[in-house]
Amino acid sequence: MNIDNLPTPYFMIDEGKLINNLEKAKKLKDISGAKLVLALKCFSTFGTFDTIKPYLDGTTSSGPFEVQLGYEEFGGETHAYSVGYSKADIEAVKGMSDKIIFNSLSQLEAHYETCKTNASLGLRINPERSMAGQDLANPTRPYSRLGVKQELLSTAVLDKVEGFMFHMNCENKDADAFIAILDHISTTFGEYLDQLKWLSLGGGIFFTYPEYPIEKLALALKAFSEKHDIQLYLEPGEAIITRTADLVVSVIDIVENEKKTAIVDSATEAHRLDTLIYDEPASVKEASDNGEFPYVIGSCSCLAGDQFCETQFDTPLEIGQKLHLMDSAGYTMVKLNWFNGLKMPSIYYQRVDGTVELLNSFGYQDFKATLGK
Known part of the structure; x- marks a missing residue:
């Protein structure tokens, strides 16, 4: 041609450049012990998945069709998250999802009985700190509808969920700034983290940016994981395909x-x-x-x-x-x-x-x- x-x-997608990013992702995984799932909201071109699959652990989604695409075309772990699930959405995704993450306590309550035996359940938390340059993309902006604030939590939620998800970065190229938020999460939510099985730290960490200190980030993630005895997940999108x-x-x-x-x-x-x-x-x-x-x-x-x-x-x-x-x-x-x-x-x-x-x-x-x- x-x-x-x-x-x-x-x-025109360049496989060689894609592999270069994926090798950096592999280094981050190998050092940190974290698992990485591709954020399909950023990139869903499944014709490239055969290149990506050997490097990542699965996919994460923001709607039912993305869940199905990840399940059918990528495999590995399929994480389902949505700002709002309808009953029909839950019926559609529960059989395909390894993890289902709810945006609110009310959503967790509404759908818990329906899907508690199908997947490991999680809850999105609003850490009230973020690194997002654009207010439109800032998940902790005033009156944010994204995630549950600490003041609304109680340890009773641990009877229903095995994991939390924090998403508070957008193209964050500053490893020190991310590590500071990681320390904040560890201090503020430690009583929950010590009892959870897994934690997703979302996406927006630009670890494939030129000269990004991948090893520094990886060691911070490893220390956090060991401190709380918890499996960490990252949800890269842009970092994989930039x-x-x-x-x-x-x-x-x-x-x-x-x-x-x-x-x-x-x-x-x-x-x-x-x-x-x-x-x-x-x-x-x-x-x-x-x-x-x-x-x-x-x-x-x-x-x-x-x-x-x-x-x-x-x-x-x-x-x-x-x-x-x-x-x-x-x-x-x-x-x-x-x-x-x-x-x-x-x-x-x-x-x-x-x-x-x-x-x-x-x-x-x-x-x-x-x-x-």
Whole structure:
């Protein structure tokens, strides 16, 4: 397959880069004794799971369909969490889940009898401390609906649950800051931890970031686990797939209104939603820090503010030129939508031997099927 001739837009996932992240995950596991489960809310492209499965212990989910996908396509341990389970949700997931984690005491009470014999049950706790740069993604923000605060807990809950889950990080690159929160959890919730079998510390720990002190993190986790005699879990998503995929687009027009805008055959609103939601500009592989030719990289959607970034190039852009929007794996393919009826990107997987596999492509019938029969 000639990559140069692939029609845009498309995602290209690089297996070699994925394995590089997974080797760091293996090092963290080996030193710490923690288990790692892939957060499907971040990345669910199951055509890559054969590469990931040897390194991780299973999957964790935020909704019933993710539970089923992890159970069917990944195997290992299947963790089910939801902010709110309906009765139908519980019936759907209880036979597939090794662990079911409830968001509230009322949810635990409502579903305990239904699933107590099917899985090890857990409860999400709000530690009231976090490392999340964006308030939108901060699980301990004021009035948060996510997890149970300490003041509402009593040791009676230990009659019904075997584990707790804390999730309080978002792309946290600071090992010392995480360890400080870990110490807070140990001190504040020690009477519970000493009686639990397992503890999930959630995701958002960016241990594959360049120069991250993996060994320091691992030893802290190991000491915590030994102190409380508890099995630790981490739920990495972005850490596993960061810098592994590009969204490849083509320039289809160049317009000028004081600034030059290169319009590409993609849209943040439809294909890279977090760029828009969190105001985090994309990085373009072909751009140059000292380039003399500045452009807005604009989408082809009708949303006026829909643009990928502003950047500059060493030479003027041309219509038909391909651009690579880097680091486009996390929270992209799981959030694809059909806004404006735009063509959805195909998904390719470049293996370490150089071969390229088509994992999925989408057409009009896929668009139409989301709207009716």
